[in-house]
Amino acid sequence: MFKDVIIGQYVEGNSFIHRMDPKMKLIxxxxxxxxxxxxxxxxxxxxxxxxxxxxxCLCAVPFKLIxxxxxxxxxxxxxxxxxxxxxxxxxxxxxxxxxxRFTLSVTKEGVRIAVLMVVRLxxxxxxxxxxxxxxxxxxxxxxxxxxxxxxxxxKVPSHEIAMMMTIALRFIPTLADETDKIMKAQLARGADFxxxxxxxxxxxxxxxxxxxxxxxxxxxxxxxTAMEARCYHGGEGRTKMNVxxxxxxxxxxxxxxxxxxxxxxxxxxxx
Amino acid sequence: xxxxxxxxxxxxxxxxxxxQALFDINLDIExxxxxxxxxxxGSGKSTxxxxxxxxxxxxxxxxxxxxxxxxDKAAKKSDIRKKVGLVFQYPEHQLFEETVFDDVAFGPKNLxxxxxxxxxxxxxxxxxxxxxxxxxxxxxFELSGGQKRRVAIAGVIAMEPNVLVLDEPVAGLDPxxxxxxxxxxxxxxxxxxxxxxxxxxxSMEDVARVANHIIxxxxxxxxxxxxxxxVFSKGDELRGMGLAVPQITQITDRLRAMGYELPxxxxxxxxxxxxxxxxxxxxxRTDV
Ligand SMILES: Nc1ncnc2c1ncn2[C@@H]1O[C@H](COP(=O)(O)OP(=O)(O)O)[C@@H](O)[C@H]1O
Ligand SMILES: [Mg+2]
Numbered sequence: 139m140f141k142d143v144i145i146g147q148y149v150e151g152n153s154f155i156h157r158m159d160p161k162m163k164l165i166x167x168x169x170x171x172x173x174x175x176x177x178x179x180x181x182x183x184x185x186x187x188x189x190x191x192x193x194x195c196l197c198a199v200p201f202k203l204i205x206x207x208x209x210x211x212x213x214x215x216x217x218x219x220x221x222x223x224x225x226x227x228x229x230x231x232x233x234x235x236x237x238x239r240f241t242l243s244v245t246k247e248g249v250r251i252a253v254l255m256v257v258r259l260x261x262x263x264x265x266x267x268x269x270x271x272x273x274x275x276x277x278x279x280x281x282x283x284x285x286x287x288x289x290x291x292x293k294v295p296s297h298e299i300a301m302m303m304t305i306a307l308r309f310i311p312t313l314a315d316e317t318d319k320i321m322k323a324q325l326a327r328g329a330d331f332x333x334x335x336x337x338x339x340x341x342x343x344x345x346x347x348x349x350x351x352x353x354x355x356x357x358x359x360x361x362x363t364a365m366e367a368r369c370y371h372g373g374e375g376r377t378k379m380n381v382x383x384x385x386x387x388x389x390x391x392x393x394x395x396x397x398x399x400x401x402x403x404x405x406x407x408x409x
Numbered sequence: 410x411x412x413x414x415x416x417x418x419x420x421x422x423x424x425x426x427x428x429q430a431l432f433d434i435n436l437d438i439e440x441x442x443x444x445x446x447x448x449x450x451g452s453g454k455s456t457x458x459x460x461x462x463x464x465x466x467x468x469x470x471x472x473x474x475x476x477x478x479x480x481d482k483a484a485k486k487s488d489i490r491k492k493v494g495l496v497f498q499y500p501e502h503q504l505f506e507e508t509v510f511d512d513v514a515f516g517p518k519n520l521x522x523x524x525x526x527x528x529x530x531x532x533x534x535x536x537x538x539x540x541x542x543x544x545x546x547x548x549x550f551e552l553s554g555g556q557k558r559r560v561a562i563a564g565v566i567a568m569e570p571n572v573l574v575l576d577e578p579v580a581g582l583d584p585x586x587x588x589x590x591x592x593x594x595x596x597x598x599x600x601x602x603x604x605x606x607x608x609x610x611x612s613m614e615d616v617a618r619v620a621n622h623i624i625x626x627x628x629x630x631x632x633x634x635x636x637x638x639x640v641f642s643k644g645d646e647l648r649g650m651g652l653a654v655p656q657i658t659q660i661t662d663r664l665r666a667m668g669y670e671l672p673x674x675x676x677x678x679x680x681x682x683x684x685x686x687x688x689x690x691x692x693x694r695t696d697v
Contacts, residue, residue: 323497324503328516328568
């Protein structure tokens with residue numbers, strides 16, 4: 139049941155986006171986010187839509203899978219929509235008296251902002267899903283490490299941050315498996331996680347949490363020993379076995395993005 | 410009585426990377442049998458036994474235990490889990506209570522029994538697995554690996570199931586711990602002959618010593634079922650699946666092939682030793 143989580147779920151593939159350098163993918167994702175939050179007019183939105191569809195098609199990941207990753211976010215999207223609908227002032231479309239004191243009104247501006255906001259968030263989620271679906275967690279953290287590297291001069295421990303992320307990501311499936319196993323073992327002993335008051339249910343988690351923590355500490359201990367036994371001593375003087383470099387493919391991707399961004403900017407100015 | 414009909418199971422059905430673990434399984438296990446489930450790693454043994462306990466819902470097919478259809482939505486899961494006790498692989502990883510006594514009592518408590526009955530069951534179960542009363546107040550985390558495993562097994566035995574299923578109960582134990590667990594299974598069968606015991610094992614010696622029936626799994630299917638004698642007489646087929654017959658059987662088969670007259674069906678070291686000793690004595694007599 140924990141296997142449905144899509145975070146860090148890489149889908150094997152050989153598409154253009156799969157083969158891009160993770161650094162460039164991270165940079166472009168960041169630029170894409172900035173773009174999404176700076177567009178305001180409808181034509182610019184249409185250009186952003188075209189670009190989003192373009193990367194979704196290009197990444198060769200089943201669209202169903204991307205949608206599945208969006209499912210847990212539905213609540214946030216709905217919440218954003220409702221808040222924007224109700225909280226934006228302007229020309230009212232529908233009004234509703236609440237307790238005779240407040241008026242809740244859905245305004246024309248509200249509808250517009252709600253739709254644009256939801257679309258913006260949706261694209262943001264799709265964009266980041268494309269990043270995590272086409273990049274192995276290992277490559278992703280490697281990209282982050284190398285982007286943070288220049289910050290070493292101001293004492294940002296880029297290697298350590300990346301190593302922590304790698305280990306954390308590496309243990310997500312392990313701990314999910316472990317949780318599944320422990321849950322089943324306790325269910326087999328008649329444990330009941332599903333009925334009773336909130337308090338009872340929280341208490342019912344103890345038989346899962348205690349063994350899970352015990353095993354997490356054991357694993358952490360074993361891993362630390364194994365790393366030390368192989369002479370790990372942090373990032374100093376450490377070189378990489380596979381160094382991926384920004385290549386012509388990445389430059390191409392950047393240029394394509396900049397063309398779309400320029401088009402969006404132009405649309406924004408003209409309107 | 411357990412009967413499995415046309416059971417299929419797919420992990421992650423409908424998702425990319427889904428994987429069929431069980432293919433059209435058909436099985437019958439009689440009440441009171443001691444059944445060994447063998448097969449190489451990944452052959453689907455653990456997946457199969459989780460079906461006996463309604464922990465995984467079959468993708469298709471049925472599992473019926475003492476007349477209760479486990480797959481039936483109306484069947485209460487708690488009834489099924491009362492009937493079938495499942496001891497997972499490395500069960501010591503599920504211990505969580507402050508004391509040994511409380512941990513063994515966790516299952517009986519969940520069954521809603523009264524204090525006196527819980528206490529009785531904890532004492533009985535610990536006696537069966539050989540955990541002495543002086544350990545009842547210990548933290549389970551203070552015990553040795555073998556002891557932890559016994560406590561965890563006691564936690565399931567204390568629920569007094571009709572069917573006890575153990576997934577690789579001796580994995581990772583030293584020879585003494587192994588012998589202890591195997592002797593416990595034999596003892597349990599003698600004390601409670603009506604209890605069906607199913608255990609997963611990779612050691613043919615252990616299987617020969619403890620079981621009376623064998624189910625052989627291969628790549629998600631049942632490859633063979635039968636009595637210990639029936640299955641171990643098909644050494645070549647077993648070898649084809651990456652399994653083997655007990656070492657003593659390998660020796661006696663070779664001796665027989667060399668022309669020595671040995672009785673058939675030698676699977677345990679004890680019996681093999683006696684047969685070979687008798688052969689040697691017999692030969693000495695004819696030689697002299
Ligand atoms: N939680 C799971 N998710 C996906 N596949 C699994 C899971 N557990 C087991 N499998 C797969 O199912 C098959 C059977 O596994 P299992 O029943 O554990 O075999 P065994 O116990 O005989 O070693 C294997 O191929 C394994 O990779
Ligand atoms: Mg297994």
